Amino acid sequence: MEVVTKIAQLKSIVERVKGEGKTIGLVPTMGYLHEGHLTLAKAARVENDLVIMSIFVNPTQFGPNEDFQSYPRDLERDKRLAKSAGVHVIFAPSVEEMYPSDGGISIHAGRQSEILCGASRPGHFNGVLQVVTKLFHLAEPDRAYFGQKDAQQVAIVQTLVRDYNFPLEIRTVPIVREEDGLAKSSRNVYLSKREREEAPAIYEALQIAKETFLSSRDVKNALNEATTHMMRKTSGTIDYLELLSYPDLQPVNEDTKEFLLATAVYIGKTRLIDNIIFSIKGETTNV
Amino acid sequence: MEVVTKIAQLKSIVERVKGEGKTIGLVPTMGYLHEGHLTLAKAARVENDLVIMSIFVNPTQFGPNEDFQSYPRDLERDKRLAKSAGVHVIFAPSVEEMYPSDGGISIHAGRQSEILCGASRPGHFNGVLQVVTKLFHLAEPDRAYFGQKDAQQVAIVQTLVRDYNFPLEIRTVPIVREEDGLAKSSRNVYLSKREREEAPAIYEALQIAKETFLSSRDVKNALNEATTHMMRKTSGTIDYLELLSYPDLQPVNEDTKEFLLATAVYIGKTRLIDNIIFSIKGETTNV
Structure with a gap:
């Protein structure tokens, strides 16, 4: 090399x-x-x-x-x-x-x-x-x-x-994850032990939002469920949590086939991001 | 082809x-x-x-x-x-x-x-x-x-x-010119016969500005001489006539070695541009 x-x-x-x-x-x-x-x-x-x-x-x-x-x-x-x-x-x-x-x-x-x-x-x-x-x-x-x-x-x-x-x-x-689901990132080293233990709730929340959306087709409801999970499981603050069309990144409508569910969360001072890309039929590029 | x-x-x-x-x-x-x-x-x-x-x-x-x-x-x-x-x-x-x-x-x-x-x-x-x-x-x-x-x-x-x-x-x-000095351009076809006869004064004016600047090192004087020539010889209006450093296109100062003398002139409704690039020792890339 x-x-x-x-x-x-x-x-x-x-x-x-x-x-x-x-x-x-x-x-x-x-x-x-x-x-x-x-x-x-x-x-x-x-x-x-x-x-x-x-x-x-x-x-x-x-x-x-x-x-x-x-x-x-x-x-x-x-x-x-x-x-x-x-x-x-x-x-x-x-x-x-x-x-x-x-x-x-x-x-x-x-x-x-x-x-x-x-x-x-x-x-x-x-x-x-x-x-x-x-x-x-x-x-x-x-x-x-x-x-x-x-x-x-x-x-x-x-x-x-x-x-x-x-x-x-x-x-x-696709995203590479730790065993507990936390997306790997150079910034994970900034997390304290306690923050590190909270952090997997980010990916859990995304999964909850996805399942809720797929069963209800209700964007607001899906994002609310995910927000509640993150509030309960972490001391973090949500920068954004959104469900958009992919790859155009526009608001979801009835014709949307591919979705990006994306979030950024401050755990302490550390800003972590994660996402799931999925289609109507289920998760596609991030199985 | x-x-x-x-x-x-x-x-x-x-x-x-x-x-x-x-x-x-x-x-x-x-x-x-x-x-x-x-x-x-x-x-x-x-x-x-x-x-x-x-x-x-x-x-x-x-x-x-x-x-x-x-x-x-x-x-x-x-x-x-x-x-x-x-x-x-x-x-x-x-x-x-x-x-x-x-x-x-x-x-x-x-x-x-x-x-x-x-x-x-x-x-x-x-x-x-x-x-x-x-x-x-x-x-x-x-x-x-x-x-x-x-x-x-x-x-x-x-x-x-x-x-x-x-x-x-x-x-x-380098610029290709007609025999009378007018820079070739697709837009020259827009010129009336009379306008076409006036148009060579643009390049004449640039040459006057260059000679004046090289002998006086006075930017304002050089541009004034050129402006006077164009006013006398054409019915056009000057959009700009400037002497700048090249290729940075900044105001000329004592350290400037390469110069761009550039103009745009409306002859009737037709906008024509022309320029001379020269160094302290004389015209360089447009001989």
């Missing part, structure tokens, strides 16, 4: 590999890898000749009061884990390497970004689209891998690729 | 050609070709194995009161001219083919777009960046060719390519 920090190094690898007619899978991450990331890398390994993993805590997707400075980083550990998952190249640039200049051109996520996580993180998805565009142009992947965990991010990146004709395919990989 | 109207057809050609390790030059145009476009195509032919010319009157770069509907179109004539200039593939999609969906993601040109042509055409350069991004992803060129005629456009597209790491090179080709 090769670790490169300079754009010129990455481009030289990409040029060589593409010249040999080989395919490239890109796994964009902010590092501090957990099993979720490794699942993405393994999926990329199956479908591509070369797997590039980017490890870059992107400042432009953090708000001024968010945890950019304190976001966990451990490149040495990441290297070991990435290697074990079959990654061929780690691209771990500095902020200066990624953003040496700013001519003032910006990409704006639209209506899909004004809800869910976007509502409480203004500018977050603009930053995601900026860094993802740069990484797509640098790594020139045939396929790029994203976790369903960040369902809104996947929906928005898929829209970017579709509407701007990026020559690549977005592959979505 | 092949003429394709569907994205799938273009992508299949691009995939085949890149698979053979050949290089691609892209010449983006809005059609109604004149010698300026053909010069771009010939430059592309010299430097690349395959020359793709896009012919697409892009609605998103026209304002609501601009000439999208009446912009001149003649695909049959364009085909003959493109073939004579060595173009291998014309990509002439419909508006529906280029914009089948709109998820609301937009690209915003920044401070470089708020001056010169951008000041009187709000949103114009956003539309340019949108279509250029799509064309770059569809044609996957090694080099893309732009005329210096649209100097602000070149500066902004170069900023896009630099700041978003597009894997291609922007090549700028």
Whole structure:
């Protein structure tokens, strides 16, 4: 496995590999890898000749009061884990390497970004689209891998690729969970022992909402049941809990076939997100 | 020469050609070709194995009161001219083919777009960046060719390519002029006989401004001399006449080495643009 920090190094690898007619899978991450990331890398390994993993805590997707400075980083550990998952190249640039200049051109996520996580993180998805565009142009992947965990991010990146004709395919990989159901996340390390014990109630609440909706077709009722469960089982506060059409992220109507049930909850100071994507006939991509 | 109207057809050609390790030059145009476009195509032919010319009157770069509907179109004539200039593939999609969906993601040109042509055409350069991004992803060129005629456009597209790491090179080709100095443009056909006779005064005025600036280093004086010439020689009205640093498009200061002297003038109802790029030592890219 090769670790490169300079754009010129990455481009030289990409040029060589593409010249040999080989395919490239890109796994964009902010590092501090957990099993979720490794699942993405393994999926990329199956479908591509070369797997590039980017490890870059992107400042432009953090708000001024968010945890950019304190976001966990451990490149040495990441290297070991990435290697074990079959990654061929780690691209771990500095902020200066990624953003040496700013001519003032910006990409704006639209209506899909004004809800869910976007509502409480203004500018977050603009930053995601900026860094993802740069990484797509640098790594020139045939396929790029994203976790369903960040369902809104996947929906928005898929829209970017579709509407701007990026020559690549977005592959979505299901959420990886702890044994008790808590979705894996780099931020889980922030949880105290007691908070960690409460946290599985988030996924339980989503399951309750899904079952309630499937039997009643009543969005309000479903979300109320889930809210009650979270209130009873955790000390947390709900940032949002919504049932929307997927991947358009619009209000559910009678024609909706695919659903995104998504929540963000503050457990103490730690903001955790989780979701279920399901169809009328039951859960689809997250079995 | 092949003429394709569907994205799938273009992508299949691009995939085949890149698979053979050949290089691609892209010449983006809005059609109604004149010698300026053909010069771009010939430059592309010299430097690349395959020359793709896009012919697409892009609605998103026209304002609501601009000439999208009446912009001149003649695909049959364009085909003959493109073939004579060595173009291998014309990509002439419909508006529906280029914009089948709109998820609301937009690209915003920044401070470089708020001056010169951008000041009187709000949103114009956003539309340019949108279509250029799509064309770059569809044609996957090694080099893309732009005329210096649209100097602000070149500066902004170069900023896009630099700041978003597009894997291609922007090549700028000097302005092609009529014998009397008028810059070639599709819009010249709008001019009446009398207007056409006045129009060369635009380039004359730019040359006067340049000479005045080089001898006096006085921006205001240089622009005044040019304005006086245009007022005396034409019935037109000046939209803008500016001397800026190039390619940043910022106000000139003592450190400025490269200059853009640019103007837009309404001759009757027809808006004509022209420019000179020069260095302290004299005209550079437009000799």
